[in-house]
Amino acid sequence: MSFTLAIVGRPNVGKSTLFNRLVGKKLALVDNQPGVTRDLREGEARLGDLRFTVIDTAGLEDTTDDSLQGRMRRLTERAVDMADVCLFMIDARAGITSIDMMFAEILRKRSAHVILAANKSEGSAADAGVLEAYNLGLGEPIRLSAEHGEGLNDLYSVLMPLADDFEEREQESAPETDVEVSEEPENDGAPVPTVAKPLQIAVVGRPNAGKSTLINRILGEDRLLTGPEPGITRDAISVATIWDNTPMRIFDTAGMRKKAKVQDKVEKLSVSDGLRAVKFAEVVVVLLDAAIPFEQQDLRIADLAEREGRAVVLAVNKWDVEEDKQGKLRALKEAFDRLLPQLRGAPLVTVSAKTGRGLDRLQDAILRAHDVWNRRVSTAKLNRWLSGMIEAHPPPAPQGRRIKLRYMTQAKTRPPGFVVMCSQPDKMPESYSRYLVNGLRDDFDMPGTPIRLTMRGQGDRNPYKGRKKSTPSRLRKHLDK
Structure with missing residues (x-):
């Protein structure tokens, strides 16, 4: 029982609020000012026992040129064409406008299939707008309050027969097959992305x-809104695709400016949405502009991804307009090693989102970074390696007492995390920890990925340490006398 519902209407009628209500999460940005939503956002909606895909769209504008509003309208019209059902929302308190009549x-x-919904219809102030909605010629309007959750039962009653009809059509068109699906063998290495669990x-x-241009090139269609204006993307939009037989879910995030320059409330929400996407991702692609790479904000973004423990790939875009490619590439690698030592060895790929050149190298770099991010090393190999590292460079001896590194094990992956049991862990200098981390990168082929190394003390093995001394029973009797 699956179908697609597109929510359309003028700006600021409550489309994103209803979208969040149906998916049960605050996925879409919501604000009082109109025009916050620009891209198409999809989500898995639940309404009673109905399960369907809901699409949040940009507000419909009376513009058909190549301006930003015109491109937003074309994207919304595309959502109307691909959806099974359209939910046309109006503002019951504002009444019917000429734009509502035109889009109806x-x-x-x-x-x-068009369903008319009069939103913000709580209270008697919306009665006139609900009655006026009959003039649109789309049948009886559903009284909704997306903010308070009112009217969802009426929406369910309208969607239920449509869902049954779609289900019957799917069953009639589904081909009969007797092929048995065998389970895939388990993989001991990095988990293989599947449609159910794609690579994030x-x-x-x-x-x-x-x-956005890069993701559209990967998808092979103009799925995301693009243009010369900076800051077009606001929501962190996720799109599912299969890129050369690898299921992926790619998050397009809003551009991140310096914190001091971010004053607008919507931009603050956009940046927060992008930071949340970084936390849930497995691989983070930091996209640089070839004309002005490694600016201070680029370094902050890359460092943020490393601190969050994500696998990082650096991609330099707009490579098609670069003239001295070899010289520029040497300068990029030198700047990368100097400015981002914490990501030493991470992939650096040159691409052109406009022409599509370099996308095969970008995909290889993403898969390689994901594999390293999931890498696990056996305890036996780690301890043999640790002995060699200690022999080559013994740990320091603060206050004349040499720190002893007893053994080492890998505690986790994603990113790789290692624990070293040692004496005096609080006195281990940061320089020696970096020495071990760099050795792990080089000797176990883990370039670029964040590595977490924890020094842990074993404590005193004396079982009687800390216990009070007990008086022998015979001596206690003698003292009592």
């Missing part, structure tokens, strides 16, 4: 670096 006529022509990738960077 468009929806009657482009969509087979977040594309981050400064505004106008080409993030």
Whole structure:
């Protein structure tokens, strides 16, 4: 029982609020100012026993040119064409406008199933707007309050027969097959991405670096809103795709400017949404502009991904307009090693989102970084390696007492985390920990990925340490006398 529902309407009628209500999460940005939503956002909705895909769209504008509003309208019209059902929302308190009348006529022509919903209809102030909605010619409007959750039962009653109809059509068109599906063998290495659990990738960077254009090139379609204006993307939009037989979910994030320059409330929400996407990603692609790479904000973004423990890939976009490619590449590698030593060995790939060149190298770098991020080393290999590292460079001896490294084991992956049992862990200098981390990168082929190394003391093995001395029973009797 699966179908697609697109929520459409003028700006600021409550589309994103209803979207969040249906998916049960605050996925879409919501604010009082109109025009917050620009891209198409999909989510898995639940309404009673109904399960369907809901699409949040940008507000419909009376513009058809190549301006930002015109491109947003074309994207919304595309959502109308691909959806099974369109939910046309109006603001019951504002009443019917000429734009509502125009778009109602468009929806009657482009969509087979249109449901009219009068939002913000709580209270008697909305009664006039609900009655006026009959003039749209789309049947009886559903009284909704997306903010308070009112009217969802009526929406369920309208969607239920449509869902049954879609289910019958799917059953009639589904081909009969007797092929048995065998389970895939377990993989001891990095988990293989599947459609159910795709590889999670977040594309981050400064505004106008080409993030949305790059993802559209990977998808092979204009799924995300793009243009020359910086800061077009606001929501962290996730799109599922299969990139050369590898299921992936790619998050397009808003451009991140310096914190001091972010004053607008919506931009603050956009940056927070992007930071949340980084936390949930497995691989973070930091997209740089070839004309101005490794600016201070680029370094902050890359360092953020490393501190969050994500696998990092650096991609330099707009490589097609670079003239001295070899000289520029040498300068990029030198700057990378100097400015981001914490990501030493991470992949650095040159791409062109406009032409598509370098995308095969980018995919290889993403898969390689994901594999390293999931790498596990046996305890026996680690302890043989640790003995060699101690012999080559013994640990320091603070106050004349040599720190003893007894043994080492890997505690976790994603990212790789190691624990070294030692004496005086609080006195281990940071320089020696970096020596061990760099050795792990080089000797176990783990370039670029964040490595967590923890020094832990074994404590005193004397079982009687800390216990009070007990008086022998015979001596206690003698003392009592």
